[in-house]
Structures are given as C-alpha cells and as structure tokens.
Amino acid sequence: MYRVGYAFDSRKFESFIVDSFLECAKQRGIDLVQIHTDRSLIEQGPFDCVIHKLYDEDWKKQLAEFSALHPNTPIIDRPESIERLHNRISMLEVVTQLKISLGNDTVWIPKQAVIHESKALDDDANAIEELGLKFPLIAKPLMANGSDSSHKLCLVFDREGLKTLSVPVVLQEFVNHGGVIFKVYVAGQHVKCVKRKSLPDIAEEKLETLRGSVPFSQISNLAVEDGDDSVESNIERAEMPAGELVVELGRALREAMGLNLFNVDMIRDGSRYLVIDINYFPGYSKLPAFESFFTDFLWDVVHKESGIAAFPYSVFFLIYKLDGAYLHARDVAAAISKR
Ligand SMILES: Nc1ncnc2c1ncn2[C@@H]1O[C@H](COP(=O)(O)OP(=O)(O)OP(=O)(O)O)[C@@H](O)[C@H]1O
Numbered sequence: 213m214y215r216v217g218y219a220f221d222s223r224k225f226e227s228f229i230v231d232s233f234l235e236c237a238k239q240r241g242i243d244l245v246q247i248h249t250d251r252s253l254i255e256q257g258p259f260d261c262v263i264h265k266l267y268d269e270d271w272k273k274q275l276a277e278f279s280a281l282h283p284n285t286p287i288i289d290r291p292e293s294i295e296r297l298h299n300r301i302s303m304l305e306v307v308t309q310l311k312i313s314l315g316n317d318t319v320w321i322p323k324q325a326v327i328h329e330s331k332a333l334d335d336d337a338n339a340i341e342e343l344g345l346k347f348p349l350i351a352k353p354l355m356a357n358g359s360d361s362s363h364k365l366c367l368v369f370d371r372e373g374l375k376t377l378s379v380p381v382v383l384q385e386f387v388n389h390g391g392v393i394f395k396v397y398v399a400g401q402h403v404k405c406v407k408r409k410s411l412p413d414i415a416e417e418k419l420e421t422l423r424g425s426v427p428f429s430q431i432s433n434l435a436v437e438d439g440d441d442s443v444e445s446n447i448e449r450a451e452m453p454a455g456e457l458v459v460e461l462g463r464a465l466r467e468a469m470g471l472n473l474f475n476v477d478m479i480r481d482g483s484r485y486l487v488i489d490i491n492y493f494p495g496y497s498k499l500p501a502f503e504s505f506f507t508d509f510l511w512d513v514v515h516k517e518s519g520i521a522a523f524p525y526s527v528f529f530l531i532y533k534l535d536g537a538y539l540h541a542r543d544v545a546a547a548i549s550k551r
C-alpha cells in the first residue's frame with residue numbers, strides 16, 4: 213500500500229475525507245493517513261506523498277523540515293506556490309500572461325484594479341474614472357486566504373456605494389453572464405468542468421435605479437434550492453465550454469503556477485471566457501464521482517506517472533479583515549429586482 217498523508221482543518225476533513233473516498237483509494241492501493249499537526253510530521257512518516265490545505269507558519273516549517281529530510285516525497289503543493297492564490301491580483305495575472313484561445317473563444321479576466329487607500333474611495337475622488345473602470349463593480353477583499361471575510365464581496369452601483377468598502381479591496385467590473393458560472397476543477401492532469409448558479413444579470417434599465425451597494429457571500433455554493441425554475445433551466449441550457457479549451461486552460465495554469473490542486477471560476481460573455489477566481493484545494497467532493505477523479509490523481513503521483521507541477525514563486529500578503537452583515541444569493545437577487 214502507498215501512504216498518502218493529508219493535513220486539513222476540520223471543515224475540509226469533514227467534507228473531503230469521507231468513507232467512499234477512503235474506500236476508493238484503498239482499492240487502488242492507496243492508504244490515506246491523517247497527519248496530526250500538533251505532532252512532528254517527520255515522526256508520522258514515511259509518506260509517498262503529502263496533500264494539505266493549511267497555511268500557518270508552524271505547518272510551513274514542518275513541511276520544510278520534512279522536505280529537507282525526504283526531498284523525493286512530493287508535497288502537494290508547495291506553500292510558496294499556493295500563496296499566489298491568496299491575493300486576488302496575482303491570482304489572475306497568470307491568466308493574462310497565458311493568452312489562451314481556441315478558435316474564436318478567448319480566455320481573459322474582467323477589468324480590475326486594487327485600491328489600497330480609503331481616501332481613493334471618497335465621494336469626490338475620481339478613482340474609478342481614472343482607473344478606467346465602469347459601474348457596476350464587484351468589490352472583493354484583496355486577500356483570498358480562506359477566511360470568512362475573504363469571501364465577503366459587494367456589488368457596487370455608484371460612488372456612494374464605494375464609501376462602504378474597506379481597503380485593501382479589488383474593484384472588478386461586473387459582467388453580465390446569464391447567471392451561470394463554469395467551475396473547472398484541476399487535479400494534476402485530470403480536469404473536469406461543471407456548471408453552477410451565479411449572480412443574475414443586471415438589465416441596463418435596472419441599472420439606472422440601482423444605488424449604493426449590496427453585500428453578498430459564496431453564491432456559487434448555494435444549490436438551486438428555492439424552486440426558481442428559470443434559474444435552473446438557464447443552468448441546464450447553458451452550453452459548456454469546449455472540452456479542449458477547458459483541458460488546455462487546466463494544463464497551462466497548472467504548469468505556469470506550479471500547482472496541481474485548484475479550480476477556476478469562469479463566466480462567459482459572448483466568445484470571451486472571463487476567469488474571475490482561482491481557488492486552492494477547492495471542494496472536490498461536490499463533483500460527481502469525485503472519489504475516482506481524485507484517486508486517479510493520487511495514483512499518478514505515487515506511480516510517478518505524470519510530472520508533478522512545481523514552480524518556485526513567492527508573494528507576501530497582508531491580513532485583511534472586513535466586518536458586517538452579509539446577505540445570501542437570493543437576497544441579492546431580490547434586492548436587485550426590488551429596486
Ligand atoms: N466580475 C464578475 N462579474 C459578474 N459576476 C461575478 C464577477 N466576479 C464574481 N462574480 C460572482 O460572484 C461570485 C463570487 O465571486 P468570487 O468567485 O470571486 O468569490 P469567492 O469568495 O472567491 O468565491 P469562492 O467561494 O469560489 O472562493 C461568483 O461565483 C460569481 O457569481
């Protein structure tokens with residue numbers, strides 16, 4: 213049996229380390245072994261591979277010491293490479309460097325800019341015009357480090373709405389996309405794309421009446437639960453991006469970032485696919501047949517079948533905190549339609 217060590221917080225542990233996955237891996241000769249971070253990692257080895265989603269300094273130190281002793285054991289992924297995804301600017305920069313296209317379809321990102329100073333958000337500042345951005349905007353905390361506050365976003369309709377924001381914040385143009393988001397899950401050389409519910413379009417005439425800002429949080433996680441048939445059928449009808457484009461996006465990003473485990477949130481605006489978010493070690497367990505999808509990846513790793521992506525990259529980040537009450541997806545939709 214191959215030993216794959218895993219280190220997660222309790223939330224990830226509960227959603228990901230489920231019996232069906234442990235069983236599937238076991239049948240392919242892989243034993244998944246829990247790593248206890250309060251004990252020495254070295255003493256809990258040996259491992260044929262380590263997977264993890266923890267970012268504290270103590271854990272990074274443990275990984276570095278383990279790596280020094282076992283340089284041939286793959287650590288999936290290197291903390292230095294993951295850090296790129298903790299900042300919403302560096303996260304998307306790589307997409308613009310890659311310039312991916314297939315036929316008429318291109319992959320790009322929405323127009324966006326980062327604001328570090330709150331005075332730039334004042335009423336009389338022309339920050340938005342100077343940055344070449346147009347309302348409506350989505351404001352996203354610069355840091356995307358998995359904290360609850362990093363998922364607290366805000367739709368901003370005018371200058372007044374900007375005043376409600378805390379810095380540092382990324383202002384990204386809101387792009388109508390039919391209420392459907394494509395989520396491309398990557399696990400090494402394995403790539404799978406699914407459709408999910410997204411923010412609804414905002415009609416041009418509606419825009420004239422919308423004022424201020426509307427906060428929201430983790431919309432694509434919400435099931436289409438409220439019996440809204442039109443949303444459901446929108447999702448069903450939406451055409452999937454070409455398989456080749458999806459695979460190429462996954463491959464190119466994996467190589468460029470030196471990461472093996474991530475997903476890409478992508479929306480469609482005509483022939484442009486716009487990447488709006490990239491997440492490290494996302495919720496694979498929400499994929500149909502995730503057990504075999506992820507086991508295939510682990511099998512590749514322990515059998516050294518596919519080169520493990522690895523790339524030295526490092527960015528520094530600030531801790532960011534945002535307070536306030538946040539609405540759910542359907543409340544946002546309701547708020548938009550009521551105004
Ligand atoms: N530029 C945009 N134009 C239109 N809708 C957008 C845009 N950016 C984000 N959204 C909507 O907001 C949702 C949340 O945005 P985003 O994925 O950036 O946040 P997140 O907190 O990082 O999400 P996750 O839970 O996937 O990590 C998206 O799923 C999409 O519905």
Ligand SMILES: O=P(O)(O)O[C@H]1[C@H](OP(=O)(O)O)[C@@H](OP(=O)(O)O)[C@@H](O)[C@@H](O)[C@@H]1OP(=O)(O)O
Pocket residue numbers: 223224227265356357358359395432433475491492493494495496497498
């Ligand atoms: O828990 P879930 O299954 O919802 O997974 C979500 C995951 O949460 P978890 O890793 O804490 O579990 C999030 O991680 P953080 O940014 O908060 O670190 C982020 O990756 C989301 O994009 C994932 O949702 P998905 O993109 O797959 O829909």
Ligand SMILES: [Mg+2]
Pocket residue numbers: 432477489
């Ligand atoms: Mg997202």
Ligand SMILES: [Mg+2]
Pocket residue numbers: 356489490491
């Ligand atoms: Mg995200």
